[in-house]
Amino acid sequence: MKKNLPVTTQQVDIAPGITLVSKTDLKGVITYANEAFIDISGFVLEELQGHSHNIVRHPDMPPAVFEDMWKVLHSGKPWQGLVKNRCKNGDFYWVDACVVPIRRNEQTIGYMSVRKRAEPAAITKAQALYQKIARQGMPKAWKLPSWLGIRFGMRAGTIFVAVLMLAGGALGIGGLKLADAAFERMYHQQFEPAIAVGQIEAKLSTIRASMLEVQLARHADGAVSQLASAHVQQLQTYYDDIAELFTALNRAVPSESAATRSLTQALQQYTTESQSLIAAQSAAPKDSSTLPLEVQQQLLALEHNASLAAQALRQTLADEAQQEFTETLQRNARIRHFAIVGIIAGLLIVAAVGHLFIRGIVNPLNASIRGLNRIAEGDLQGAINLSGTGETAKLNHAATVMQQHLKVMLDEIALAARRIHRHCQTLNAALYEVTEHSEAQHDQVYSAIRTLDAAVSETSDLSTRAERLLALASQQHSTLANETRELATATRLTAFGAEEAADSMRQVAALIVENRGEAQQAWRASEELMHTARELNQLVAFFEPQQHTAPDSTPAT
Missing domain, CATH: 1.20.1420 (A middle domain of Talin 1)
Structure with a gap:
């Protein structure tokens, strides 16, 4: 048995509505862990993925409990029970765990553990039971044989x-x-x-x-x-x-x-x-x-x-x-x-036989019908029912697996919605800053363009005057004419350069306007994405009204 140390006497409380989810392969190696599980356990994702799930096993848990769990899972049935887990720093927390097989094409490819907060009264009973199991071993619970079903x-x-x-x-x-x-x-x-x-x-x-x-x-x-x-x-x-x-x-x-x-x-x-x-x-x-x-x-x-x-x-x-x-x-x-x-x-x-039939088939069948009705109404927090035998047990097991998969799917949808909402908020803030900065740059460029246009106008006037002076100077004196000609040429070149600079500034201004429009479109798309994230959270809240917090918050630990 793996005995994780050190351990402390500090218990970590799990807030109501929090769901700890993990998935493993057939050998119990973790392949997925949600944020709530990571936060509660104190491990980082890299320390959990690729490692056996017994990394969070607490030494107080009797090995017979996990032997029973694997026996049930290997038979293709879900397992439910209270488990005491260990955090990375040695603290502990109690969870009401339900482990179900993950099946594809009629084959089991792994297992999924869905855990929620354990009630104090249930913890007290579990502690007494586990102490008894540690002393005397797993009790032999009487139950109806699995072959006793409706057909039989x-x-x-x-x-x-x-x-x-x-x-x-x-x-x-x-x-x-x-x-x-x-x-x-x-x-x-x-x-x-x-x-x-x-x-x-x-x-x-x-x-x-x-x-x-x-x-x-x-x-x-x-x-x-x-x-x-x-x-x-x-x-x-x-x-x-x-x-x-x-x-x-x-x-x-x-x-x-x-x-x-x-x-x-x-x-x-x-x-x-x-x-x-x-x-x-x-x-x-x-x-x-x-x-x-x-x-x-x-x-x-x-x-x-x-x-x-x-x-x-x-x-x-x-x-x-x-x-x-x-x-x-x-x-x-x-x-x-x-x-x-x-x-x-x-x-x-x-x-x-009628009593056994009612107890083992009819009552669990009615409970399964009530559970399916709760699921149809959007309540996924109902109690897990693994009772029954024969076809009724199979129906209850299938309903339990479906309920857990729906809970995990909704948890993943809520997590994705919260991430989208946070990213959209960050993107909106960045787009707002880009838009404000573009507006300031646009104003500065247009001010420079107006200044440059005035300078170009003045340079054109100066070039015209220089040409007139050149014509006059050419009549009076050849040396003065040469100097005046050079001055006119320089003035014309300056005027051409100013015009090119003004054209470039106008192109920059057009790009700024275009980028500002694209930024505004991106902002509107981000707003629509945030609206979609809110709708997803509302949908999740409809199915699990106490499980998820506000869209812009993170899971409590």
Whole structure:
């Protein structure tokens, strides 16, 4: 890290409205510095241009701040923060700096730093933050990922809604299928077997009634009557029906069931022994009085055992049906709870994503719109907004870069206007002096011309007189004539020289008049240029009403 020394404890105050501007190449070498930056820093232009921008770095600034700045700049984004800079004499000054990339043809060719006066409250916060950074390093600030934008949000939202619809449809259809399967199992595994058991119990009751009728028929005539024989055949038919019902019951109910095995044994024993007893009863002698009662008791006992086994199986089927019904209700409740949880989770996710979308995209987008409206109204001093993510962040970054470039352009226009105004004032003063001096010279030349014209007139008269005297002298005396002739010749030469001098003086006077006219034209052009400079300053004052001073003043330091 570059550590510029010496340093003092003297702070340099920056007047409100002053903008410090500098431009660098990709390596941070200064290529441009405006007058305000030169005045505040205390360096001359030659000491800044061609040197690294860290020439004004103050030792109190943590290196991590500049590492973060270069990281942001290399990603193509603007950087904004408070910076403590060092003057040439060791004094310091705080600035609110915004560094933006300079791009041409989609390529970054350098960087531009636009700095203004930092507010005292912001300086206090920055000092506390920089002390913390010096001790603990750069904090990890949580922010939304850069890929989260409008396009991603639309795609993710569409996919999320589609997944929710598919999940809801699958959950509903799956629940219906499970319910259908449960009802089908209940019908085939509990309801149908229960019907079969009931039919078996009915057949058992019918067999018991038929056997009683056989007993009554035997007691009536002392032998097996034709009616008794029919009942015996009917009993055999009932036994066949029980066998068919039992076969159907075995297909519906698992044979490994204890109740099924008990009923199977009871029915087998019942049918086998019943058929044997009936056959024995049919062949018994007609005078036997104890056999019918014993047969009846045995048959009732067998029927009772079979009925108990059937009731046990029916109760087992009822219990299984109840269990299946309970499990179905519980499964439906779980599905319902899962659906409720899914709906609540979906609503929470939608609410959270909506909050993030509003926070990261909508609010920064509205702020960007407000900033662009301020720029459109001519206010370039608004706060810099680098928030947002995705397309909104790009829009805010572009608006910030545009705002800084406009501020620098207006600063350069104001600087040029002030220079033009100062130069025009100097030129007007010089032209005024030239005009006054030309007027004095013009008067002096015309006075000399009038004097010279009088002398020429007198010389012409003298030459005429000399010629007359020469004519007279030539008649009187030759020597006097020669002298007079020389005098006349000299007088004529003097007259010619005076005329030439007068012509030259007239030409000089004409040039003086011409130069005076040109000077007056130049003065008028300078006045028009000064008027243009005033208009430029008024235009700049419209966009930045507090940034620039009067046209004939220099930037405050």
